[in-house]
Amino acid sequence: MNVQKSANAPIKGAVNSDLRHDSAIKHVTGRAEYCDDIAEPIGTLHAYLGLSTKAHALLRDVDLSAVRAAPGVVGVLTADDIPGVNDVSPTGRNDEPIFATEKVEFWGQPMFAVVAETRDAARRAAKLAQITYEDLPHALDPEAAQEAGMGYVTPPLTLKRGEAESAMSKAAHRIKGKLRVGGQDHMYLEGHIAFAIPGEDDDVIVHSSTQHPSEAQHMVAHVLSVPSNAVTINVRRMGGGFGGKETQMNLFCSVAAVAAKKWNRGVKIRPDRDDDMSATGKRHDFVIDYEVGFDDDGVIEAVTGDFAARCGFSSDLSGPVTDRALFHADNAYYYPNVLLNSHPMKTNTVSNTAFRGFGGPQGVIAAERIMEEIAYHRRLDSLEVRKRNFYGDNGRDVTPYHQTVEDNIAPRICQELEDSADYRARRQAILEWNAKGGTIRKGIALTPVKFGISFTATWYNQAGALLHIYSDGSVHLNHGGTEMGQGLNTKIAQIVADELQVDFDMIKITKTTTEKVPNTSATAASSGSDLNGMAARDAARQIKERLVAFAAEHWKTDADAVRFLPNAVQVGDEIMSSRDFIKQAYMARVHLSAAGFYKTPKIHWDRETGQGRPFYYYAYGAACSEVSVDTLTGEYRVERTDILHDVGKSLNPILDVGQVEGAFIQGMGWLTTEELWWDAQGQLRTHAPSTYKIPLASDRPRIFNTNLATWSENKEHTMKRSKAVGEPPFMLGISVFEALSHAVASIADYRECPRLDAPATPERVLMAVERLKG
Amino acid sequence: MTTRSEIRFVLNNRDVTLDTVSASDTLLDFLRIDRRLTGTKEGCAEGDCGACTVLVGRLQNGVLRYEPVNACIRLTASLDACHVVSVEYLSGPNGKLHPVQQAMVDHHGSQCGFCTPGFVMSLYALWMGNPEPSETEIETALQGNLCRCTGYEPIIKAAKAVTAHGSPADDALTLERAAMTAKLAQLRDGKRVEVSSGGSRCILPASVDDLAEVLLETPDATIIAGATDVGLWVTKFLRDISPVVFLSHLDELRQLDVTEDEIKIGAGVSYTDSRTAMSDDYPHLAAFWDRIAGWQIRSMGSIGGNIANGSPIGDTPPVLIALGASITLRKGGVRRTIPIEDFFIDYGKQDISKGEFLESISVPRPAKDTIHAAYKISKRRDEDISSVCAAFNVTVEGGTITAARIAFGGMAATPKRAAHAEAALVGAAWSEAALIAAAQRLGDDFSPLSDWRASSDYRLQVSKNLFRKFWLDQQSDTATNRLSA
Numbered sequence A: 001m002n003v004q005k006s007a008n009a010p011i012k013g014a015v016n017s018d019l020r021h022d023s024a025i026k027h028v029t030g031r032a033e034y035c036d037d038i039a040e041p042i043g044t045l046h047a048y049l050g051l052s053t054k055a056h057a058l059l060r061d062v063d064l065s066a067v068r069a070a071p072g073v074v075g076v077l078t079a080d081d082i083p084g085v086n087d088v089s090p091t092g093r094n095d096e097p098i099f100a101t102e103k104v105e106f107w108g109q110p111m112f113a114v115v116a117e118t119r120d121a122a123r124r125a126a127k128l129a130q131i132t133y134e135d136l137p138h139a140l141d142p143e144a145a146q147e148a149g150m151g152y153v154t155p156p157l158t159l160k161r162g163e164a165e166s167a168m169s170k171a172a173h174r175i176k177g178k179l180r181v182g183g184q185d186h187m188y189l190e191g192h193i194a195f196a197i198p199g200e201d202d203d204v205i206v207h208s209s210t211q212h213p214s215e216a217q218h219m220v221a222h223v224l225s226v227p228s229n230a231v232t233i234n235v236r237r238m239g240g241g242f243g244g245k246e247t248q249m250n251l252f253c254s255v256a257a258v259a260a261k262k263w264n265r266g267v268k269i270r271p272d273r274d275d276d277m278s279a280t281g282k283r284h285d286f287v288i289d290y291e292v293g294f295d296d297d298g299v300i301e302a303v304t305g306d307f308a309a310r311c312g313f314s315s316d317l318s319g320p321v322t323d324r325a326l327f328h329a330d331n332a333y334y335y336p337n338v339l340l341n342s343h344p345m346k347t348n349t350v351s352n353t354a355f356r357g358f359g360g361p362q363g364v365i366a367a368e369r370i371m372e373e374i375a376y377h378r379r380l381d382s383l384e385v386r387k388r389n390f391y392g393d394n395g396r397d398v399t400p401y402h403q404t405v406e407d408n409i410a411p412r413i414c415q416e417l418e419d420s421a422d423y424r425a426r427r428q429a430i431l432e433w434n435a436k437g438g439t440i441r442k443g444i445a446l447t448p449v450k451f452g453i454s455f456t457a458t459w460y461n462q463a464g465a466l467l468h469i470y471s472d473g474s475v476h477l478n479h480g481g482t483e484m485g486q487g488l489n490t491k492i493a494q495i496v497a498d499e500l501q502v503d504f505d506m507i508k509i510t511k512t513t514t515e516k517v518p519n520t521s522a523t524a525a526s527s528g529s530d531l532n533g534m535a536a537r538d539a540a541r542q543i544k545e546r547l548v549a550f551a552a553e554h555w556k557t558d559a560d561a562v563r564f565l566p567n568a569v570q571v572g573d574e575i576m577s578s579r580d581f582i583k584q585a586y587m588a589r590v591h592l593s594a595a596g597f598y599k600t601p602k603i604h605w606d607r608e609t610g611q612g613r614p615f616y617y618y619a620y621g622a623a624c625s626e627v628s629v630d631t632l633t634g635e636y637r638v639e640r641t642d643i644l645h646d647v648g649k650s651l652n653p654i655l656d657v658g659q660v661e662g663a664f665i666q667g668m669g670w671l672t673t674e675e676l677w678w679d680a681q682g683q684l685r686t687h688a689p690s691t692y693k694i695p696l697a698s699d700r701p702r703i704f705n706t707n708l709a710t711w712s713e714n715k716e717h718t719m720k721r722s723k724a725v726g727e728p729p730f731m732l733g734i735s736v737f738e739a740l741s742h743a744v745a746s747i748a749d750y751r752e753c754p755r756l757d758a759p760a761t762p763e764r765v766l767m768a769v770e771r772l773k774g
Numbered sequence B: 001m002t003t004r005s006e007i008r009f010v011l012n013n014r015d016v017t018l019d020t021v022s023a024s025d026t027l028l029d030f031l032r033i034d035r036r037l038t039g040t041k042e043g044c045a046e047g048d049c050g051a052c053t054v055l056v057g058r059l060q061n062g063v064l065r066y067e068p069v070n071a072c073i074r075l076t077a078s079l080d081a082c083h084v085v086s087v088e089y090l091s092g093p094n095g096k097l098h099p100v101q102q103a104m105v106d107h108h109g110s111q112c113g114f115c116t117p118g119f120v121m122s123l124y125a126l127w128m129g130n131p132e133p134s135e136t137e138i139e140t141a142l143q144g145n146l147c148r149c150t151g152y153e154p155i156i157k158a159a160k161a162v163t164a165h166g167s168p169a170d171d172a173l174t175l176e177r178a179a180m181t182a183k184l185a186q187l188r189d190g191k192r193v194e195v196s197s198g199g200s201r202c203i204l205p206a207s208v209d210d211l212a213e214v215l216l217e218t219p220d221a222t223i224i225a226g227a228t229d230v231g232l233w234v235t236k237f238l239r240d241i242s243p244v245v246f247l248s249h250l251d252e253l254r255q256l257d258v259t260e261d262e263i264k265i266g267a268g269v270s271y272t273d274s275r276t277a278m279s280d281d282y283p284h285l286a287a288f289w290d291r292i293a294g295w296q297i298r299s300m301g302s303i304g305g306n307i308a309n310g311s312p313i314g315d316t317p318p319v320l321i322a323l324g325a326s327i328t329l330r331k332g333g334v335r336r337t338i339p340i341e342d343f344f345i346d347y348g349k350q351d352i353s354k355g356e357f358l359e360s361i362s363v364p365r366p367a368k369d370t371i372h373a374a375y376k377i378s379k380r381r382d383e384d385i386s387s388v389c390a391a392f393n394v395t396v397e398g399g400t401i402t403a404a405r406i407a408f409g410g411m412a413a414t415p416k417r418a419a420h421a422e423a424a425l426v427g428a429a430w431s432e433a434a435l436i437a438a439a440q441r442l443g444d445d446f447s448p449l450s451d452w453r454a455s456s457d458y459r460l461q462v463s464k465n466l467f468r469k470f471w472l473d474q475q476s477d478t479a480t481n482r483l484s485a
Helices: A003-008 A024-030 A063-070 A121-126 A143-145 A166-168 A213-224 A249-263 A273-279 A318-327 A360-378 A382-389 A410-420 A423-435 A488-500 A528-554 A578-587 A653-671 A727-748 A763-774 B029-033 B100-104 B116-129 B135-140 B152-166 B177-187 B208-217 B230-235 B271-281 B284-290 B293-302 B305-309 B318-322 B419-423 B430-439 B455-472
Strands: A047-053 A057-063 A074-076 A110-116 A130-135 A159-162 A171-181 A194-198 A204-208 A231-235 A267-268 A286-294 A300-312 A338-346 A440-453 A462-469 A477-481 A507-509 A560-565 A568-571 A573-577 A595-598 A605-607 A611-613 A617-629 A634-645 A703-708 B005-012 B014-017 B053-060 B064-068 B083-085 B192-197 B200-204 B222-224 B245-248 B256-258 B262-266 B326-331 B335-337 B342-345 B356-364 B370-377 B388-397 B398-410
Touching: A003 A568, A003 A573, A024 B100, A024 B116, A047 A121, A047 A249, A057 A110, A063 A074, A063 A121, A074 A121, A074 A249, A110 A121, A110 A249, A130 A360, A143 A286, A143 A300, A143 A338, A143 B398, A159 A488, A166 A286, A166 A300, A166 A338, A171 A360, A171 B430, A194 A249, A204 A213, A204 A249, A213 A231, A213 A249, A249 A267, A286 A360, A286 B388, A300 A318, A300 A360, A318 A338, A360 A382, A360 A440, A382 A410, A382 A440, A410 A423, A410 A634, A423 A440, A423 A617, A423 A727, A440 A727, A462 A488, A462 A528, A477 A488, A477 A528, A488 A507, A488 A528, A488 A611, A528 A560, A528 A568, A528 A578, A528 A595, A568 A578, A568 B271, A573 A578, A617 A727, A634 A653, A634 A727, A653 A703, A653 A727, A653 B152, A727 A763, A727 B014, A763 B177, A763 B455, B005 B177, B053 B116, B053 B177, B064 B083, B064 B116, B064 B177, B064 B293, B083 B177, B100 B116, B100 B152, B116 B135, B116 B152, B116 B293, B135 B152, B208 B245, B208 B356, B222 B230, B256 B271, B262 B271, B262 B305, B271 B284, B271 B293, B271 B305, B284 B370, B305 B356, B318 B356, B318 B370, B318 B388, B318 B398, B370 B455, B388 B455, B398 B419, B419 B430, B430 B455
Parallel strands: A047 A267, A204 A231, A300 A338, A477 A507, A634 A703, B005 B083, B200 B245, B222 B245
Antiparallel strands: A047 A110, A057 A130, A074 A110, A159 A338, A171 A286, A194 A204, A194 A267, A286 A300, A440 A617, A462 A477, A462 A595, A560 A568, A568 A573, A605 A611, A617 A634, B005 B014, B053 B064, B053 B083, B192 B200, B256 B262, B262 B356, B326 B335, B326 B356, B370 B388, B388 B398
16 A cells, blocks of 8 residues: 555545444344344343232232242342342432332332243243232322322422513413323334343443443442442443433343342343333323413513423432423523423333433423414414524523523524425415315424533533554544444544544444443433543544654654654654554554543533523524324324434534434324323333334325535534534424424414324324314 | 144255244244344334344245245244245345345445344345335335334435345345245145144144144134234233144135135235235225235235234224125035124124134125225324224215115224114215214214223214215315325
8 A cells, every 4th residue: 555645545434424334234234233142151041020010009919939930930039139229210319129129109110030041931930920919099190190299209490580470470462371292112123131141259241232331330239239340331232222221221230130140140131022111211291381471573571381290100310301301491492581390290100211302302392382372372473483582692592591592503594494495485385275175284384493412410421432552553442432323433433533544444343331431421412422522532632642752752853743644644754654653653662542531611500599501502403394184084194394403513414314314203203103001000001013103114204305504513612513413303303293283273274272282193183173173 | 644743944045944843933033042043133022113024935826925024923833835034144145235235234224223134124025026116115115114213214215226236136036036946845745734842732734624624623723824913922922822723824725816706815815915906996995905014914914814813903804894795614614604794793702613714705896886995094104003994885876875884993892884874874865964974873883992092082083084084085186185195
């Protein structure tokens, strides 16, 4: 290879280029290894959970004799078998037992685990338990919980700015309403799984599909009563996470680890899909009571909101989730006077957890409902109302949590989308179509999103990475983030390739393991690339500094004369290949390994006062959706969606577009066909894809245009001025919900807000139509 | 009768002989656990997500056909004389990506990758039969595959691009076709097959007559055609279904004959294989048929099974009732034919005795002056179980309705005719008003349940509205009254 020539061509896989997912070929050939694909050591056992069949009951008698006696069974684990603490609550509230002891608090709560020679044997044995329950009254949803006085699972939050009450009373117009928003199952295609292998002393290695290896490590240590240094958690990749594997895997990791240590054999636990959906948490359902005061032009003067959430039986992440709902109850709009309260209700349901957006979508949809209410009241185009209420200058730039919005590009995004999607003409055509009075009605809506980026738990905004350069020039990269399909490893390898100026394929991306990078944060809050990319770059820069010092000394030149060219290094007039350069550095005993670190600057948050700067920056986007609704059946079609989304200066546009499209469809699913349905006894009856319906290929908009706002650059000093992308576009799905509402509103000539609850299943749509027919 | 006591099939390029197979053994576990072919994934274990999609090739009347199936509910014993193709077989010995795989890589069709092998297999099946599919055909082929990451857009783009990377004519399955046909023909030795494991028994009769005999010998047997329902008894309810008797391998029961008077459908004919005959006669059923489950299930599941399992929410019974179909039941050498609606007695109770089996379904050819429609109402448009299914068959002579057969699913404990509504129509003028008036009688016909699919109120309301929709759909200008396909 001609070094000079290679140094003139850019590296392969640089930042800002459309590089495919690093595992793409393994994905399509079936060679990508997931936790359940790992070859099992001889003697591997399989654990299966025994789940409650009551929503709330005392455990009068737990007879597991038939379970123990079943074919292939090695033993049973109950709370008594846990060496440490019978608790996996991620926030240290000690309110989430692995195995219920005196009572069960939701249908599907684990009470024991059976361990057997095969998964099938364990699963069959688990059904043989004889449990005597004594029923207790149960409350399944936030309203029932409030009526029953169930209380909060975690302290509520209040956000307040201005004088909402007096401003409301002075407002020219006031509307009060209620919005019920359903939860959502993650429906990751790969379910929960953990596979523990015992080691010497206290050691245990757990392979798992978790978004939060460090927490799983700490939790397993807590449960085994061993130091964290005895526990290693490994994650090569997940078959989807979406937040569902942030805390929920702790239980599975713990059960596998306890069993592995007890029997000194490998132990794998993988629930059936039905049990996965029954026993693990989901997106929080919310009941939102809102009131808005506004003037004749539809400009808001005051907003109040009460956000009651179905948190389930324990706190899990319900505190930060319900906080984030309040943080996003403004979406992109300025509320001059505002009072928002969260009500994290305890319910006799599975403990709800993180899910893409983390409460944010439930806040945003309330803001959009308010816009809709004002629009129908003032007989305005809802987009016009949105524009009149956007954050702006002149004091109209402070959020309900007192953070100043410094990077507002929502107006520009919306204006560009309004033009490119031809919103005005299409809306006019729709009004004319609906005026014909046919049974198919159309609707259109353009909705923005502004989403705050950072963990609101400020200490989570840190990351580590470990980088080795071997003497042959190949690079081994490890960081604290986990790969769940989002292409995080690809992006971070691009960042390192860019920093070191070597081809992407020189970099080996390895599994995430707590052995290499300690005390990592969950790969969540859209933060994966922002945090871990910075940490990886820090590691690369440290090594580069050493290399520059080495080169300057070795070739007796200034540090300035050392330049990293594509796959080459120039020192003075001499250009050598990266490989040769690294070899020489090795021979000169340069330390070619570094641990990188990063913490997000600027952010702070005081939950007591409800003030601070919880977010480093905001990501923006907008979607315009058009739907057709059959007003005889409630069925509908999404005819067209146009998206313009802001990822700052994209690290990898094609992967970012994939995130945007996928998030939109997932958000649309949340608000359309994905319905969680509990029966009166408290059993979730939509617990598998046969009954729980996520979007299919044929549910995509008939025309679907997704674009990135290529002009956008992060105002903050993020990696190459990029922005986070995981969660923000999820809320673009709200455009479909609003468009459905618009179509339904035509029935009453747009005089009335249809007040659809979510998800807007064909049933809810038809019932709203019938209601408006009067 | 000579019997064989082993199951023989081909897995990719390997011959497989199994002498120990239980009734509940699934192909997915065989692949993943026994053979460590881990490219095929378990997502749901109920045939709804498609992560376990493989191709199964089988001979029908001597012709080798490959179909996508859900390995999770495909029972191993039913694979006798079949060719199972898993994702591992696609890239070939030289490691070169298959055209489907290359297109998926080029268009970024995978994110987390867990569903990807299943998509690859469905797209492979599509490309083999239809190298240049329309977008609708792609969506129809992918109804049985869930992806939670991509939003499907890149997968659709990949599906359109496959053909640019290669032709099915050069595909391994095409090149090996003659040899594989000969091999499978050889494996079909005409013997009854009986295998078992730990007392759990599987029987593959040698012929329909043999089936009749087996069922007399084993009247408590579970009869399995496609296993798309019974498969879940195994994977979800852990039920002991032994002994089982399979019937889908019997060409005689896969027979579909169109005569002057009737479409005669063998009990083992799949949804896929009945589509053309049904929609040729009844064009309104083309779109309806495509909304039954997903492609994998349509390839596995049979019309006979859809009837025989007695479900009140099967898609085909309301349609068949409205069309005036009859079914032939057989016990030993004795056959009886009854109107299909009489088969459904009550929830979980059908007019069938032990040892008896459903042999065929007869659908009358279209009568003159009849107007037809069929509607499926579900939470999600495709691959969902109906909240309400409705089928209309109204005879109009000289502007007057002279006969009406209107049947509903999801409205009662069985698929059932709307007798009061029908009575209200007969004798009335063919008009929107008559239909709307008849719809008001539905409350006398049905008191539907509320469950996770729909509330009682919605079921009744939408059923009434379908009468008006039926009218509007017959008008010349339907643009303002019908959703785009």
